[in-house]
Amino acid sequence: MGKDLIQKKRQWPAILVICIGAFLNLTACSQLSEKPAEPTLSPVSKTVEDSEKTSVENQVDSPSAKMSPQTMYQILLAEMLVQKGNNSAAFGVLYPVASETRDPKLAERVFQLSMSTYDLTAIKESAKLWRDVSPDEAVAWKASYLMSVREGNIEQGIDFWKRYQALSTNTLAQDLIAASIRVPQTAPAEYGLPFLSAVHQLYPNEPAGIYGLGAAAETYGDYQTAIQYLEQAAPLYQTQADKDDEAFVAAKVYRETNRLLANAYLKSNQAALGLKRLEDYVDEHDDDWLMQERYARLEVKAGFYQRAEKRYLRIIENEPKAYTSKLSVALLRLERDEFASAEKLLVELQDVPQYRSTALYYLGVSAQEQNHLKQAKGYYGLIQSQDYLVDAQLHIAEIDFSTIGLQKTIQNLNAVKASSPEDQIKLYRGKAVFYNLSGEKEKAIEEYSQALAIDQNQVELYLMQAMLFYDLKQFDRYETNLKKALSINPNDVDVLNALGYFYAEQNRELDQATELLDKALSLAPDRYYVLDSRGWLAYQKGQYKEAESYLKRALDIQLDDEVLIHLIHTQWRLNKKTAATRLWKKYHSKFPDNQRLQRILLDLSS
Structure with a gap:
């Protein structure tokens, strides 16, 4: 496990999905867009753009009721504060006026100002106030249902x-899709998904409700x-796309449905299933370059590297500025140690x-x-942006460690500025590795403890620290x-294996080890x-034939070598x-170098 402790970023950046708009921006014009360099297509959300506009820069019409001079002065003062960028103060001035006058136009203006303050109470x-004085104003009710969902009041929502x-x-379809965008921006998953599920139940046969629930779940990471x-929605929109009067909108939603499915399969580690389910769409839409790129990522995840590279190259051929695809090809070639061809692409990306x-x-x-270490340090040293700075400095420390020693290495790493918790954890983790390499395991344990103080839910940190406890026989x-670690992620294979093998090795808790x-x-x-651990467990339980099979x-x-030792022991027993x-x-x-293996036959014969 040692060399993996300083992580190398052998992964290309995920395509960014950027939602443009304010926290509760009620115009459904937020876009799902790729980096400018990648193939781009019009987003589904453009189709559902609302007619209502709530920008604070757009003043509403003059108040509908006759105002006193004092009231007019307060309105003027509020607008002057807006011009100076002090929207919170403007809201504080105007809200009491709107509450007192009950003027619909002022109520709308106050709502606009509240949106710009990001103050949820406001x-x-x-x-x-707006819906009370203007009960026929749709946007007021839209804001109200979103706020209710945010607070967990699903029934009121x-x-x-x-x-x-x-x-x-x-249209109903437009509002359903808009809700699927707005609700995840506004409310946590524990409230947002039940609300959207309840909305879907109101219109169970409406494709937009099915799509919206799936799209929101993808946003939430469910x-x-x-x-x-999304799998239910895809064939419904595919059918609609064949109808002339609905083809344009349906085709766009159908396309977005498949893109979201690709992302969901990728992030849920179901690459093989995703490849199978999305194959027909990808073959039929070979010019949907964003989908081609996501499908290539699924191929990489499933281990079909040559297929993925071929697909990436076709994307690059048709979209010369598809830089993420170019980076992906470079990384695939690095994995095959095709350094020259990988470096050619990376130099272009510079x-x-x-x-x-x-x-x-x-x-x-x-x-x-x-092993071109001087050249490697030169490249790492040119990195100034925070996204790769800490990783680059860790690699420089790795290169210099054998010549400058532990103390200087730790000193250099302590001088690295890590602004994010993620980077701080990387530095603690890196220092732990160097302490461990130097035999100072207790100090390495302390570095992992420092990292865990930042994030107590990182399973890998518990596992790496546990290995040090094992080395020190602190069982x-x-x-x-x-x-x-298992309480955080009960499905972590490495932790399950480590604890199960530990019990097997100790010849105790064998039923739990089996589980x-x-x-x-x-x-x-x-x-x-894992097969080795399961085989050794069977050996400890006296199930030698089963052990041999594993x-x-x-x-x-x-x-x-460890598997070999276990198998020789087992066959000897049989x-x-x-x-x-x-x-x-x-x-x-x-x-x-494995002395146990070299003398195993002598030991078994004695």
């Missing part, structure tokens, strides 16, 4: 939604729910401002892996760390070290001494 109160929909000049509803740091970083990685702390390792194996059936599968996947001896003769010379 927004809620001004929306209530549905009531306000119904009032809004009855007054809205938009990928299984997203897949469930000239693209938004990709410069990324290109420099991977040029450094390429040079370092070729109680080792076990505690792994249990804590842990069977779960790990169900999640990762082809990981050789261990043979593990050795077929990876020639590993009285297959000839097979065990043959296995030892075939492979022992590949692991000359």
Whole structure:
């Protein structure tokens, strides 16, 4: 596990989905857009653009009622404050006036000002005032249902939604899709998804409601729910797209549905299923370059690297500014140690401002892996932007460590400025690695503790710290760390394996070990070290034939000295001494430093 502790960013930046607009901007004109360099297409949300505008710069008409000089002065003062950019003060001046006069135009203006303050109480109160004095104003009810959802009042939110929909000049489909955009911007998933589900139940056969629930779930990161509803929506919009009168809108939503599905499959680690489900769409829409790019990412995730590279190259050929695809090809080639062709692409990306740091970083990685250490440090040293600065400095420390020693390495890392919690954790983690390499395990443990003080939910930190506890034979702390990690993520294969193997090795808690390792194996059936752990557990339980089966599968996947030792032990127990001896003769010379393996036959014969 050691070399993985300083993470190398062998992954290309995710395509950014940028929602433009204020926190509760009630005009549904927010766009889903890619980086300018990537293939772009008109967003679905453009189709559902509302007619209502609530920009604070756009003053409403003059108040409808006759105002006193004092009232007019306060209105003028508020507008002067707006011109100076002090919208909060303007709201404070105008809200009491609107409350007293009950003037519809002032109520609308106060609502506009509240939106610009980002003060949720102000927004809620001004929306209530506006709907009270202008009960036929759709936008007031729209703001009200959003605020109700944000506070978790789903029932009230549905009531306000119904009032809004009855007054809205938009189509039902437009309002449903707009809600799928606005609600995730406004409310947490625990409130937003139940609300949108309740809205969907009001119109169970409306495709936009199905799509909207799936799209919102994807935004929230609830990928299984997203897949469930987006898969229902896709064929409905595909059918609609064949009708002339609805083809334009339906085709756009159908396209966006498939793009969101690709993202959901990718982020839920269901790449193989995603490739199968989306294959027809990708084949039929070979000029949807954004979808082609996402499908290529699924191919990478599923291990189809050559197919992915071919797809990326076709994207680049048709979209010369598809820089993310170009970076992806470079990284695929780096993985195959095709350094020259990878570096050619990275050098080209150096000239693209938004990709410069990324290109420099991977040029450094390429040079370092070729042992061109001076060149690697040169590339890392050119990085100034925060996104790769800490990673670059960690690599420089890795290069210099053997010559400058531990004390200077730690001193250099302490001088690195890490502005984000993520980067601070990287530095603590890096220092832990260097302390461990120097044999100062207690100090390494303390660095991991510092990292965990920043984020107590990082499973990998608990696991790495646990390995140090194991080395120091602090088995109680080792076990505690792994249990804590499992309480955070019960499906982490490496933690399940570590704790299950620990119990097997200790020859205790074997029933729990069986449960842990069977779960790990169900999640990762082809990981050789999980098969090895499960095989050794079977050995400890006296189930030698079962153990042999697991261990043979593990050795077929990876020639590993620990697996070899376990399999020889097992075959010896099964009285297959000839097979065990043959296995030892075939492979022992590949692991000359493993003394247990070198003398295993002598130990078994004694």
